[in-house]
Amino acid sequence: MNNLTHNTIEIVSKLRIVRAAELANLLGISQTSLWRWRKSGDFPQPIALGARMVGWKIIDVEAWLDANQLAA
Numbered sequence: 001m002n003n004l005t006h007n008t009i010e011i012v013s014k015l016r017i018v019r020a021a022e023l024a025n026l027l028g029i030s031q032t033s034l035w036r037w038r039k040s041g042d043f044p045q046p047i048a049l050g051a052r053m054v055g056w057k058i059i060d061v062e063a064w065l066d067a068n069q070l071a072a
Contacts (some may be wrong), residue, residue, distance in 0.1 A: 017055040017057055018055055018056055019049075020035075044063075049057075
């Protein structure tokens with residue numbers, strides 16, 4: 001894999017949006033905890049994907065993890 005391809009894959013993966021179940025699984029928490037974090041106002045807010053569907057940008061969650069010194 002050349003450097004350009006590697007950089008492109010890295011950029012695309014950072015722009016990925018994950019739904020609540022997948023994000024909770026990645027963080028090792030329950031979906032209930034995820035919604036509590038969201039309600040607290042400290043955790044990144046999700047973006048609307050539809051009328052009743054939300055997701056989080058991986059890049060926003062990673063920035064939050066870095067700022068809070070947590071590891072996923």
